[in-house]
Amino acid sequence: MSNREEIRKRLQAIFQEVFDDDELEIDDATSADDVDDWDSIMHITLMVAVEKEFGMQFNAEEIGKLSGVGGLIDLIEQRAG
Amino acid sequence: MDHLQVFLDHLREHHAVFYGAVAATAEAMPGTFRRVGAPMADWAHACLGDDFARVLAEGYVHLVIEANQAQMRYEKRGSYEHRSYAEVYEAAYGNEAFMTKYHWGLYVAMFAWVHHLRLFSFYEREFLPRLGEGLTEGGREVVADLGSGSGIWSRFALDAHPGLACVGVDISPTSVDEARRMAASTGFAARSEFVLGDATAHRLVEPAHAAISSFLLEHLERPEALLDNLAANLAQGGYAWITAALTAAEIDHITEFRRESEIVRLVEDAGLRVIATLSETPRAARSKLRFVPRSMAVVAQKRRNDIW
Numbered sequence: 001m002s003n004r005e006e007i008r009k010r011l012q013a014i015f016q017e018v019f020d021d022d023e024l025e026i027d028d029a030t031s032a033d034d035v036d037d038w039d040s041i042m043h044i045t046l047m048v049a050v051e052k053e054f055g056m057q058f059n060a061e062e063i064g065k066l067s068g069v070g071g072l073i074d075l076i077e078q079r080a081g
Numbered sequence: 082m083d084h085l086q087v088f089l090d091h092l093r094e095h096h097a098v099f100y101g102a103v104a105a106t107a108e109a110m111p112g113t114f115r116r117v118g119a120p121m122a123d124w125a126h127a128c129l130g131d132d133f134a135r136v137l138a139e140g141y142v143h144l145v146i147e148a149n150q151a152q153m154r155y156e157k158r159g160s161y162e163h164r165s166y167a168e169v170y171e172a173a174y175g176n177e178a179f180m181t182k183y184h185w186g187l188y189v190a191m192f193a194w195v196h197h198l199r200l201f202s203f204y205e206r207e208f209l210p211r212l213g214e215g216l217t218e219g220g221r222e223v224v225a226d227l228g229s230g231s232g233i234w235s236r237f238a239l240d241a242h243p244g245l246a247c248v249g250v251d252i253s254p255t256s257v258d259e260a261r262r263m264a265a266s267t268g269f270a271a272r273s274e275f276v277l278g279d280a281t282a283h284r285l286v287e288p289a290h291a292a293i294s295s296f297l298l299e300h301l302e303r304p305e306a307l308l309d310n311l312a313a314n315l316a317q318g319g320y321a322w323i324t325a326a327l328t329a330a331e332i333d334h335i336t337e338f339r340r341e342s343e344i345v346r347l348v349e350d351a352g353l354r355v356i357a358t359l360s361e362t363p364r365a366a367r368s369k370l371r372f373v374p375r376s377m378a379v380v381a382q383k384r385r386n387d388i389w
Binding site: 031038043048064 | 095096099139142145
């Protein structure tokens with residue numbers, strides 16, 4: 001399994017928890033338009049959960065520019081690398 | 082050009098996640114949203130030039146993230162992060178880049194947050210009409226804006242009453258510069274004066290006919306000092322517009338108000354008679370939280386004696 005796929009799987013569990021939807025499936029193309037309730041408040045809740053899961057912190061500029069799963073995986077990969 | 086639409090288009094394109102809440106505000110209160118947002122977008126364009134939409138959008142996103150992260154930490158900790166001006170200066174006020182973003186973020190929040198628009202409607206209904214009571218044709222009255230920030234509340238008062246002039250006082254050089262720049266670029270310099278000073282101590286040469294202090298109380302170690310100074314700067318019978326945030330953690334909030342009555346009591350103790358109040362919550366506030374952030378507005382009048 002690629003590192004990217006591993007990150008996606010861990011993110012999927014976070015998304016399901018944050019958005020309270022066990023059926024929620026995400027991929028690189030998933031954006032805020034595809035997920036019910038993905039608004040600014042949920043975005044910040046999501047990012048706090050991601051920071052905790054991956055043991056990293058993002059600044060406001062990074063959080064503010066994200067709009068989809070692909071970009072989030074890129075960011076985690078960059079930070080981990 | 083419709084600068085408000087330019088801003089909204091920029092926000093949708095570059096910060097999609099943050100656009101939805103603003104669009105929902107526009108849909109919930111379309112008339113007020115445009116009445117407040119359209120001139121503010123025009124003024125921002127006049128002040129910042131063609132890059133205005135990016136500056137506003139980045140400031141707004143920065144504010145939303147910072148405020149919500151602070152609110153989450155507050156929910157866990159049970160108290161505000163900072164207790165003194167010195168701590169806040171270290172964390173925020175001393176950082177000019179941070180403060181510039183924060184300044185423009187607060188500017189956008191005035192029309193992007195539905196609870197702020199409700200306060201604005203209250204301002205139009207309960208405060209602005211009272212300013213005209215003593216104005217005569219060709220007369221000039223002064224409104225003091227203590228902690229003026231971008232000067233936006235007094236600016237709307239000047240828009241409503243051509244006979245009004247404002248004196249704004251703010252401790253932040255960034256805010257004073259921006260307020261002066263905006264007044265100059267939008268043709269209001271002759272009726273606006275913004276001075277660098279301490280809103281809890283600055284005295285005008287003569288008492289003002291009205292006073293505004295918007296969202297400053299919670300930033301102070303001694304909020305009663307602001308209201309005492311506001312009352313001292315206000316002519317007898319003059320009206321005041323005072324707003325404050327309750328259980329709303331932001332990086333520069335020091336005094337934690339938990340109940341609306343705490344603010345009413347402070348206003349009364351300063352020698353003012355409370356005429357009308359409004360307390361509003363953000364649309365996104367969730368009931369399971371211990372602390373629901375609120376914004377409160379008070380319209381008051383300087384008392385003539387202990388009773389009225």
